Amino acid sequence: MGRMKKPDGKVVLLGDMNVGKTSLLHRYMERRFQDTVSTVGGAFYLKQWGPYNVSIWDTAGREQFHGLGSMYCRGAAAVILTYDVNNVQSLIELEDRFLALTDSASTDCIFAIVGNKVDLTDECALLPETEDESRSKKPITSCITAKAQKQVHVEDAVALYKRILKYKLLDEKDAPAAEKMCFETSAKTGYKVDYLFETVFDMVVPLILQHRAEGLPQTVDISIYKPAKQAKSGCCA
Ligand SMILES: Nc1nc2c(ncn2[C@@H]2O[C@H](COP(=O)(O)OP(=O)(O)O)[C@@H](O)[C@H]2O)c(=O)[nH]1
């Protein structure tokens, strides 16, 4: 069996500058948080998930220039729309600016909406989740609010998720439940970060398999690539 033939899945992070996209990815892949992580450079990470390779794409800081082309989302199996729970505008921007970029994603693309920086608002997000907690796929429950008053509530994200389904002309019955696909995280403490990515990866795998069954292009396997015999019918005589 050619190992090169493994299908691939693409996951992209979208959202306003400073919501914590790079920090979330960094926390998940490098298991730590730095106050100053540069987005410049690392455009994507590869994560092995079971027998699959999933690529996770960061915006490389281009969101500040309104310069994220549709290329960025092309063929994405999942889009992680990220906002900052302390910044109402960052949720609005998801709908106004970033949703249209997902037109080039796979038609059966999965959407997750993530409110980051809950360590600033929620007592329970001050510690990373234990293994036990992240394994039990329980729906989000609100916890005691601390310090800053949260500006965006998970209900707002759920409402946005439902509008996204409408925008995508998807029936709520056929799509993953809004409550399952709206997350609150802290890249700083690690709260629910693994849970977020692992939930998304688990949902991406069936799509990879389905795309393979349907013969949709996956990763390009250069080792078996042979140029098709061209039936040249003398165009340039
Ligand atoms: N308190 C807190 N700060 C965060 C969190 N995630 C990111 N930040 C900070 O928010 C700023 C922007 O983060 P960054 O990952 O660069 O955002 P990006 O522009 O969306 O990639 C940085 O100063 C981070 O340290 C979080 O979960 N909690």
Ligand SMILES: [Mg+2]
């Ligand atoms: Mg960044």
